[in-house]
Every structure is written in C-alpha cells, then in structure tokens.
Amino acid sequence: MKRVLITGGAGFLGSHLCDRFIKEGYHVIAMDNLITGDIKNIEHLFKLPNFEFYHHDVSKFIHVPGELDYILHFASPASPIDYLKIPIQTLKVGSLGIHNCLGLARVKNARVLIASTSEVYGDPSVHPQNEEYWGNVNPVGPRGVYDEAKRFQEAMTMAYHTYHGLETRIVRIFNTYGPRMRLNDGRVLPAFIGQALRGEDLTMFGDGSQTRSFCYVDDLVEGIYRLLLSDYPYPVNVGNPDEITIKEFGEEIIKLTGTSQKLISLPLPVDDPKQRQPDITKAKEILGWEPKVKRAEGLKITYEYFKSLPHEELFKMANHREFEKKH
Ligand code: UDP
Secondary structure, eight states: EEEHHHHHHHHSSHHEEEEHHHTOOEEEEEEESSSOHHHHHHTGGGGGEEEEEEOTTTSOOOOOOOSSSEEEEEOOSSSSSHHHHHHHHHHHHHHHHHHHHHHHHHHTTTTTEEEEEEGGBSSSSSSSBBBTTOOBBOOTSSTHHHHHHHHHHHHHHHHHHHHHEEEEEEEEEEEEEOTTOOOSSHHHHHHHHHHHHHOOEEEEESSSEEEOOEEEEEEEEEHHHHHSSSSSSSSSESSOOOOHHHHHHHHHHHHTTTTOOOOEEEEETTTOOOEEEEEEEEIIIIIIIOOOOHHHHHHHHHHHHHHSGGGGGGGOOOHHHHHHOOO
C-alpha cells in the first residue's frame, strides 16, 4: 500500500485530497494544526485503518514514522481575510513548512507536490496567465505575505529538484470552490452564499468588473492527482478557464439562491487582481486534463452543502469590512 502525507489535510482542498487518495487505496496521513482547517472535514475517515491524523504545525520539525511515497504540501491559509489575520504564520508555512516537507522527502525518498497558486502572477499584465509569465506582485502589500510565501515555496522546491535531484511537482491552483469551503473565510463564493442565506445584501467589492475563473473542487483534485503521477517537474496551471466578472457572478448567486437581496458595492481591497484566467494548455497537453464540471452544476452542489450546515454556522461569518477597518 502506497503511503502519502497530506499537510493541511483538514482544510478545504486537503480533505478532498484525503478522500481521493483513500479511494485510490493509499494509506493517508493527514497533518494539520487546525488554524484554518476543520476536523469535521475528515471526521468520516477516522474509522478507516488506512487513515491517520497528526495534529501538528508543519512549520515545526516533522516526524513521520515509516515509509512515505508522496508528500503533498497543502497547509496554508489561502483566503485574503485569513492571511491578513495571520500573516506571519502564512509566511512561515510557505517557507519553514516547505523546507520541513522537502527535508522529510529526502529522508524518505518521497516525491513532493506543492500547492502553489495563481497569486504568484499577482495583478497580471498577461492574460490569460500562462506558466511562463513571471507575475506582477507587490511584496509589501497585504497580499505579499501569501504571494511571496508561495513564490519562495516554488523556488525552494525547484532548488531541491535541481540540487538534490528530488522528485517534485508544482501545481498553480486558480480559484476553486465546492463543499467544505469555510463560510467565514471571506472568499467571494461563501461570502455571497452566506449573505443570501442570511437575507443580507451581497457585498461586491469595487464595481464588480474584476474577473475570476472558478474551478469545481473535483476537477482540481483530478488535475492534481494526474500531475503527481506525471513526470513533469515544472509548474502547471490547474483551473477552469471559464472567466466571469464578480458582478455577473453575484447575479448568478442571486438567481441560484432566489434571494430578494441585491448587490451592493464596497471599496475594492488593496492590490485586488483585476483579471484572472488560467491558460491550461500545459495541463491539457501534459496531463490530458481539462475541467468537466460546469459552473451552474458546481454552484448547485456547493449551495446545497451550505444550506445543509447547522443554522448557527451561518452567523459565525466574520464581518470582512469591520476586520479590514481594524487592520
Ligand atoms: N469579493 C467581493 N465580495 C466579497 C469577497 C470578495 O466582491 O465579499 C471579490 C474580491 O474583491 C475579488 C474577488 O471577489 O475581486 C475574489 O475574491 P476572493 O477573496 O474569493 O479570492 P481572490 O481571487 O481575490 O484571492
């Protein structure tokens, strides 16, 4: 039985990866410090003999007994509101955290796959973004703690690949959504759906002309799985190129939820990228992958998930604007 360590295993993406590797017959070790992850996301796996959970901070020395075939580094706060709240931990998990994973991988002779992000492209001047574009990142802006941590993480991973000959894979993940996103993580999708469910107006930042391209989580997991098993060590974009403005997205959520609330405009956060769309030519050619789930279908599943949560969860929503005023 192959053994895989998934850091951030209790998070949104990490927990879906745990499910996938269990389904593929692996022994899965999930590691998480539960700062932004939630044990509820993996509770259903605890009864399985081939699943283990380590409550541990990957930025500290990691010890995992036994062999490891693969290490997937998915531990990190990943929403603007989270990394504004915990900037130092965000920098540490992308630097000390990956260093620990790479060191462990050398000892275990394991292959490492790291979760990178479209944020390495910053507020891009190339559209759609391809892997050759170096990005437009403000290192000292509010997003710098995340963007630079992820850029450093890529550099560190490549250095272990070229200097130590370690087998490494880098996935650049574009906006992904689906069940197990946190209602209060401040991202646009849980924000809009949460607001609709609470009967509040939907808070569109700026005039809503900025674009994003949303990928359903199952599609992303399939792309990551294929990349891990491929022999390609350089970054690969995985995302859905179906681009939409935030205004149109808000209108779709209003229609989906049947809310009688409206979109209201609030100031645009600092350094908010104006447009984002993955160029997935590489993923298509190298992995034979492309997304399958249409936004209408994925949003419906995600809405059903949010609706099924206990009512009080809905009101744990941190007020994004209040938070930004204070910081
Ligand atoms: N956004 C919005 N209202 C919200 C939260 C986010 O209009 O309540 C906008 C945000 O300014 C950005 C886009 O939606 O342009 C996506 O934001 P998110 O935080 O989901 O992720 P990002 O892609 O910016 O990392």
